[in-house]
Amino acid sequence: MVYSSILLIRIANELRLRLSDQMIDYIVSRINYGHAISLLDLSYEISERDRSIKFYSTGRPFIYADICLLCDELAKRNHGRMLKKSVTDCIYIGDID
Known part of the structure; x- marks a missing residue:
């Protein structure tokens, strides 16, 4: 799946996250590579x-907590996986078909 800003903006709005459209665009650009990424580093x-x-x-x-919530919600909707959720960092990987 190629992630779109529209999908992430809709989810962010549903969750009432404090992420601007420009932040979402950057997040999309990073998760579309299909590599595991540190959400702390991303923030x-x-x-x-x-x-x-x-x-x-x-x-x-x-914004770190909001990014974690956004990626956790993506994983719950079967869009990628959270490889690690801990106090120190969250690691997310987007599923690229």
Whole structure:
């Protein structure tokens, strides 16, 4: 499956996540490669592109939790898999046919 921004925006809106369309476009571009990606690293990449993103005192970007929720919901809908869910990081892989 090739992921589209439309699908992810719809899911993000249903979950009321704080992810802009530009962030979703970047997420789509990363998961469409079909490689396992660290969602923590992905949140840092997005925060480097958008300096308005705030950080928790732990150093994690606020958007990290929303990205994890978005990818977890994708996995629940059989669009990819969460390879790891832990306190330290989440690892997601998109299923590319």
